[in-house]
Amino acid sequence: MGITIEIKDLSKNFGKKQALKHVDLQIEQGMFGLLGPNGAGKTTLMKVLTTLTKKSGGQVRLCGIPVEQCGQVRKMIGYLPQDFSMYGNMGAYEALDYLAVLSGIEKKKRAILVPQMLEKVNLNDQHKTKVKAMSGGMKRRLGIAQAIIHNPKIIVVDEPTAGLDPEERVRFRNLLCEIAKDRIVILSTHIVGDIEATCENIAVLNLGEILFRGTVSELLQAVRGKVYTLEVSTLELPMMQEKFLVTGILTNGSTANIKLIADQAPMREAKQAEPDVEDAYMYLMNHTSASKGRE
Amino acid sequence: MFGTLLIKECKQILKSMVYYIYVVVFVLFLSSQLGGDITENLQRPQPGQENYGMTNSQKESDIMGKMLAELVLETERNSYATYPMGFYKGVILNETELEKVKAIVEECTGKNWQQVTGEITEHFNSYDQSSMEGAMQAQVTFSVFPRDDLSYAEFCEHMEEICRLVGAGSSYQKEKWSQGVSVPGTYEQAVEEFEAICTKDRITGAIARLFCDYAGIVLAILPIFLGVTRCLRDKRAQVVQVVYAHKLSTAKIIGSRYLANVCMAFLPVIITLLIMQMPYQYHARTIGVAPDLLAFLKYSCIWLLPEIMVVLAAAFFLTELTENVISIFVQVFWAIASLFSSMTLKGSFGWNLIARWNTLGDTTAFWQQRQELLWNRGFYLILSLVMFVLTIVIYEKKRREGETIYGKIFKRRR
Ligand SMILES: Nc1ncnc2c1ncn2[C@@H]1O[C@H](COP(=O)(O)OP(=O)(O)OP(=O)(O)O)[C@@H](O)[C@H]1O
Ligand SMILES: [Mg+2]
Numbered sequence: 001m002g003i004t005i006e007i008k009d010l011s012k013n014f015g016k017k018q019a020l021k022h023v024d025l026q027i028e029q030g031m032f033g034l035l036g037p038n039g040a041g042k043t044t045l046m047k048v049l050t051t052l053t054k055k056s057g058g059q060v061r062l063c064g065i066p067v068e069q070c071g072q073v074r075k076m077i078g079y080l081p082q083d084f085s086m087y088g089n090m091g092a093y094e095a096l097d098y099l100a101v102l103s104g105i106e107k108k109k110r111a112i113l114v115p116q117m118l119e120k121v122n123l124n125d126q127h128k129t130k131v132k133a134m135s136g137g138m139k140r141r142l143g144i145a146q147a148i149i150h151n152p153k154i155i156v157v158d159e160p161t162a163g164l165d166p167e168e169r170v171r172f173r174n175l176l177c178e179i180a181k182d183r184i185v186i187l188s189t190h191i192v193g194d195i196e197a198t199c200e201n202i203a204v205l206n207l208g209e210i211l212f213r214g215t216v217s218e219l220l221q222a223v224r225g226k227v228y229t230l231e232v233s234t235l236e237l238p239m240m241q242e243k244f245l246v247t248g249i250l251t252n253g254s255t256a257n258i259k260l261i262a263d264q265a266p267m268r269e270a271k272q273a274e275p276d277v278e279d280a281y282m283y284l285m286n287h288t289s290a291s292k293g294r295e
Numbered sequence: 296m297f298g299t300l301l302i303k304e305c306k307q308i309l310k311s312m313v314y315y316i317y318v319v320v321f322v323l324f325l326s327s328q329l330g331g332d333i334t335e336n337l338q339r340p341q342p343g344q345e346n347y348g349m350t351n352s353q354k355e356s357d358i359m360g361k362m363l364a365e366l367v368l369e370t371e372r373n374s375y376a377t378y379p380m381g382f383y384k385g386v387i388l389n390e391t392e393l394e395k396v397k398a399i400v401e402e403c404t405g406k407n408w409q410q411v412t413g414e415i416t417e418h419f420n421s422y423d424q425s426s427m428e429g430a431m432q433a434q435v436t437f438s439v440f441p442r443d444d445l446s447y448a449e450f451c452e453h454m455e456e457i458c459r460l461v462g463a464g465s466s467y468q469k470e471k472w473s474q475g476v477s478v479p480g481t482y483e484q485a486v487e488e489f490e491a492i493c494t495k496d497r498i499t500g501a502i503a504r505l506f507c508d509y510a511g512i513v514l515a516i517l518p519i520f521l522g523v524t525r526c527l528r529d530k531r532a533q534v535v536q537v538v539y540a541h542k543l544s545t546a547k548i549i550g551s552r553y554l555a556n557v558c559m560a561f562l563p564v565i566i567t568l569l570i571m572q573m574p575y576q577y578h579a580r581t582i583g584v585a586p587d588l589l590a591f592l593k594y595s596c597i598w599l600l601p602e603i604m605v606v607l608a609a610a611f612f613l614t615e616l617t618e619n620v621i622s623i624f625v626q627v628f629w630a631i632a633s634l635f636s637s638m639t640l641k642g643s644f645g646w647n648l649i650a651r652w653n654t655l656g657d658t659t660a661f662w663q664q665r666q667e668l669l670w671n672r673g674f675y676l677i678l679s680l681v682m683f684v685l686t687i688v689i690y691e692k693k694r695r696e697g698e699t700i701y702g703k704i705f706k707r708r709r
Contacts, residue, residue: 050540053697070695071544079540085533089310101299102541102548146537 003029003063003153003184005049010058012044012208019044021208022058031180033199034188035281041208042188043082046156049186050079062154078147082158084139088132092123095131096145103150117145121175136163144172148179155185161194173198196277204284211288219280226261227279228270247282261286297547304555313524317517318563321510325567328509334578336655337498340485347485349435351660353475355447361476362450363403363439365466366457367411370396379464382635392460399453405442414439435479474643475660491658497587498579499572501656503594506568508640508652510595514602515630515649518560519623522610525552530618545691553611553683560603565595598650598668601675605648606630608682615689644671 005027012020019041047053051070060067086095100110121141161169204212248259375386423429457467529535568591579586613622633648640653642664
């Protein structure tokens with residue numbers, strides 16, 4: 001059985017609130033990006049995959065094993081929660097060692113793996129630093145170490161780059177890409193740049209529904225030829241923002257260079273531009289909410 | 296894996312402030328209660344001593360004599376001590392009720408009330424009332440003799456009548472005196488009792504029993520805090536999700552936490568008892584008795600361990616169920632209720648959480664009630680295992696569903 005995740009018709013309700021609505025997804029080996037605004041249901045979807053929440057309907061299989069078999073599933077997943085933390089009075093080494101025990105790793109292996117993992121996440125000179133004294137970034141790195149230490153087939157990381165400085169973010173992305181070589185890494189984020197840099201396959205989630213499923217270039221394809229740049233006076237800006245989907249503004253004295261998405265060229269002087277993922281994402285969000293509005 | 300986790304949990308406990316408070320409070324409480332030297336009560340009685348302490352008597356004539364004496368004294372003052380809900384309540388009777396009680400006294404003694412009160416004065420005047428010793432001695436030796444042809448059955452009926460007049464929780468309730476009353480011992484009884492301490496308890500057993508009596512009181516409360524702290528630590532440190540997502544089974548996770556807490560809670564208990572026992576081992580040898588060196592182990596394992604286990608199991612269970620500190624309130628109430636519901640401070644174990652034996656010795660009486668204690672402790676041992684299993688069930692349910700049963704009911708309402 002290959003490394004795949006099959007999600008069919010997955011629903012999750014919290015009381016009356018539907019956090020996931022009939023989600024269908026097939027995830028293959030490699031990095032997989034889950035993109036969506038706040039409250040889209042990313043965390044909920046990840047919790048279903050990691051057995052932390054019971055689904056309300058549908059089927060989920062990880063490497064062929066139904067998610068209901070919690071014990072089996074937990075063995076092959078590593079999970080970094082959105083708000084990862086550890087007991088404050090434990091040092092980095094101690095905390096990782098504790099979690100490695102929870103993963104069922106033998107003592108001899110732990111003695112090798114724990115320092116190795118700390119080195120991998122650049123915490124090797126912080127063995128004794130207490131968790132309560134760690135910065136947000138250090139905690140996240142500890143979190144990724146505990147998610148990969150037992151060499152799981154599937155790694156689920158929930159907004160791993162939130163709150164990291166740019167340098168750390170790049171390191172983190174590279175680390176994830178490196179790990180993803182022979183397994184699935186599912187990464188959620190609302191930072192479009194992360195997805196662009198790392199993921200081949202992505203899904204865009206909003207209000208519990210999948211809006212888009214495919215590769216990054218397919219996403220870009222949807223807006224190709226619809227992105228324009230234009231120079232306008234700053235006085236015209238509010239009007240432009242009202243009329244068009246403006247994704248970038250660069251003011252320069254009394255004029256502004258704006259980037260907008262439109263089905264046809266808005267004015268003669270508008271020049272076509274190369275779209276990036278952010279444009280595509282904005283277009284997708286706007287498009288679907290607009291079409292929703294019409295219904 | 297279980298062993299490793301157990302050790303890690305123990306280390307965590309050693310790092311927590313709550314644990315040190317636990318140890319300090321425990322040791323302070325015990326040394327305040329058991330600090331003094333009590334070896335003088337463990338000497339072979341000599342003939343011609345002024346008194347030979349008190350002894351428990353189940354002889355019907357003794358019971359009748361002591362109960363009537365108490366009744367006469369309380370009636371004379373018209374002030375009856377009762378403990379309806381475990382708390383003291385003084386009862387004062389009205390004229391007609393008082394007359395009825397006096398009539399019963401007259402019926403039981405065959406004398407009229409004036410004669411009876413005359414005897415009281417006479418008895419107490421014959422002792423030196425100004426010294427503490429004398430007053431005590433007067434109190435314990437005071438007895439009122441029933442008339443010769445009063446049968447025990449009649450006496451019991453009269454006592455029931457008194458209970459109706461005075462109300463619930465008085466000393467005239469049959470449960471309170473049917474186990475025997477305290478009467479001054481004779482030399483022969485004192486020797487017999489001393490022999491029992493030497494042969495059955497081998498000195499250290501009696502000490503261990505007194506220790507368990509005091510320790511049992513604090514151990515009904517202190518371990519609650521350890522349990523609640525452990526269960527809430529995950530939530531406070533936000534590690535609930537991380538722990539849930541790992542592979543180790545719920546039984547092992549909860550099992551290691553519970554066992555670590557039981558061990559760490561028991562450790563200071565057993566060490567304190569061992570240390571407290573030591574001088575008495577020495578004392579036993581000086582009076583020619585081979586002490587029971589393992590008394591501390593036997594008594595604490597049978598008497599205190601089940602209590603620690605059940606208190607911790609209840610704390611684990613309630614805290615995992617509700618995810619708040621409510622278990623502290625529930626369990627402190629439980630402990631206090633148990634403390635006040637015990638009829639006597641000596642034996643009558645029943646199903647009380649806190650088993651009392653607030654006396655040094657009384658070995659024969661203890662060995663008569665030992666079986667009851669064993670049943671009691673066995674019950675709590677089983678109860679703790681049941682609650683432990685329930686904790687696992689609840690944790691597993693939370694782990695699978697991501698929501699608590701309690702949370703489902705209460706958070707939705709908001
Ligand atoms: N335990 C819960 N009880 C009730 N509603 C919940 C619960 N957890 C999540 N929700 C709701 O489900 C929806 C999806 O939440 P989710 O946390 O999955 O979003 P998200 O995509 O992770 O958002 P964010 O980017 O802010 O992390 C939200 O509307 C949220 O209010
Ligand atoms: Mg989230």
